[in-house]
Amino acid sequence: MIKIASKNIRFLEKVSKIPILKHFFILKISQQFPEITSEPVLQKFYTDIYVSNRTSKRTTKNRFPDLNKVSLEYIKKQENPIIHDVAVSSGISSAEFSDFLKNNSINPDFYASDKYVEIFVKKGLITKAFTSENKLLFAYVGNFFAGDKNIFFPLTVLLHRILKKSKVSEKFDYKLLLLHPELLQKINNNEIKFINYDIFDTEINDKFTFVRVMNILNLGYFYEGKIKTALQNILKSMKKDAILLIGRTNSDGINNAGFYLKKNGKLIQLRDVNKGSEIKQLIENL
Numbered sequence: 001m002i003k004i005a006s007k008n009i010r011f012l013e014k015v016s017k018i019p020i021l022k023h024f025f026i027l028k029i030s031q032q033f034p035e036i037t038s039e040p041v042l043q044k045f046y047t048d049i050y051v052s053n054r055t056s057k058r059t060t061k062n063r064f065p066d067l068n069k070v071s072l073e074y075i076k077k078q079e080n081p082i083i084h085d086v087a088v089s090s091g092i093s094s095a096e097f098s099d100f101l102k103n104n105s106i107n108p109d110f111y112a113s114d115k116y117v118e119i120f121v122k123k124g125l126i127t128k129a130f131t132s133e134n135k136l137l138f139a140y141v142g143n144f145f146a147g148d149k150n151i152f153f154p155l156t157v158l159l160h161r162i163l164k165k166s167k168v169s170e171k172f173d174y175k176l177l178l179l180h181p182e183l184l185q186k187i188n189n190n191e192i193k194f195i196n197y198d199i200f201d202t203e204i205n206d207k208f209t210f211v212r213v214m215n216i217l218n219l220g221y222f223y224e225g226k227i228k229t230a231l232q233n234i235l236k237s238m239k240k241d242a243i244l245l246i247g248r249t250n251s252d253g254i255n256n257a258g259f260y261l262k263k264n265g266k267l268i269q270l271r272d273v274n275k276g277s278e279i280k281q282l283i284e285n286l
């Protein structure tokens, strides 16, 4: 069944719509991921994952057309734009943003980053997938799936709780790179540079002219003190007069976001899109 599935893209597209089956197949076919190009399969299998700090990896194609247009207005006024797209998950929106700028005759230095871009898999009687911090993401005991938060099915959560206490193996059988093929192509062509970046810890000073932080500093993910730490870190990474785009896509697919200018070490609001960012008070009182 697994063998048939990994060779039959139509079948995978169908099961990717069914939560329990989708998770059942994630690890079973994960070694074949680099050869899979079907968009629905990639989207479901690569981004319907919660990482160890309980943030989701969800992203979609064509998520920010409205924000890209406004961003262009600001970026085209910059002399040597250096862009940082933070916490990009598969990076499909970074690839789209880069294409959009290029089609408007802008060729910036473009950095995309994420903290959880790789998954390490150990096969066996119990097959386990770990983050780069050696935290258990999900596992299989035979055909039983063990997941943390993404499946509201008690046995999967219970199994995950038990397994996450077990010893982490020193060697893994293979590593999965969770980047979209379109981003990989741009990395190979030197159009985009990928960096491992922890929004709370990685220090970069005075480098970027435009930083995009979408769907990561959400109140549902982190408490306010933690969000402030990340904002201060991001602010440091921005040059004088750089622009920050920050916000969240709501459940109706609407982008609630704000554009901010770095002035005298503070962030000054330039413009809200839709209702603006849910953390605007934190940004403005930084």
Ligand SMILES: C[S@@+](CC[C@H](N)C(=O)[O-])C[C@H]1O[C@@H](n2cnc3c(N)ncnc32)[C@H](O)[C@@H]1O
Pocket (backbone or CB within 6 Å): 051, 053, 055, 056, 057, 058, 059, 060, 063, 086, 087, 088, 089, 090, 093, 113, 114, 115, 116, 117, 197, 198, 199, 200, 213, 214, 215, 216
């Ligand atoms: C919901 S996705 C957002 C993807 C993309 N920005 C978008 O809006 O479509 C959140 C991403 O944040 C990443 N992430 C979680 N914690 C992080 C951290 N501490 N530093 C950097 N990235 C992190 C996750 O790996 C995930 O890919």
